[in-house]
Amino acid sequence: MPTWLLNALQTFQGSNPAQFFVPTILFGALLVIRRGWRGLVLSDETLRSVTVTLALTIGNGLIATIILFEVDLSVAPWSSIGLPHLSTQIWEGLPWPVGVLAAVLLIDFVDYWTHRLMHRSILWGVHAVHHTDPRLTWMSAFRVHFLERSIMAAGYFVGLGWIGFPLSYLIAAAVIAYLHNRYVHCNLGWNHGPAAKIIASPNWHRWHHSTLPAAYDKNFANVFSFLDLVFGTYYNPGPCETEVGLAEPSPGPIGLFLYPFKYWLRLARKRTPDLPFIGQKN
Secondary structure (H helix, E strand, C coil): CCHHHHHHHHHHHHCHHHHHHHHHHHHHHHHHHHHCHHHHCCCHHHHHHHHHHHHHHHHHHHHHCCCCCCCCCCCHHHHHCCCCCCCCHHHHCCCHHHHHHHHHHHHHHHHHHHHHHHHCCCCHHHHHHHHCCCCCCHHHHHCCCHHHHHHHHHHHHHHHCCCCCCHHHHHHHHHHHHHHHHHHCCCCCCCCHHHHHCECCHHHHHHHHECCHHHCCCCCCCCECHHHHHCCCCCCCCCCCCCECCCCCCCCHHHHHHHHHHHHHHHHCCCCCCCCCHHHHC
């Protein structure tokens, strides 16, 4: 991998301004291509939604410096506690694009199962924060509770920490997954045609956020939608024109922060009969 590209990817990955600036330019351009300049005009509700998400993101950033679990995906942590792992030399013989593709696929495999677990367990109260957004934009990808970031990091550690990917593969794959995750949240309506069964599209992912009961607990992958085909959770009957979000009103930043704790309190008091997808079923 060229040194200049590795440096660029590392700068993007570690720079909050770049994480916002690059997607803003990229997906803003896509909206202009799709809808003309009017695609950049936000309705009052969309503007409120984006503002709430930004406030939550800032709060997450402050919390991250204190308690968030960050993960090292190199084999070093596994070696330090005596766990078996693969050698990085296994991967270094591959052409760099093939190695990056393998890393993206395995990251998405972990994403799929961690995401699915959060939908079908008491962890739903954490992930439900992401589903509260009533207006999907690329910014919706930032609407996650700080606990979800740690849950995902733990999933990556368990699922990927032993594999021994070279750093250059991991960095490039993480940036690709990051940008694609923001892409599928864009309100573009694109469905990728036959390729929708291979690569996740904005329309396909909108079904994941849909209020339609038939779409509940479907489309868990981030990049490769064929994972949902393989594991029986694929749903893409056509253009998704339904409402998105939860049945309950979308809370403000403080309400989003408190959401998992209120959810668990409700469970403890047995006021909610269902564990999975409570927010949309009630």
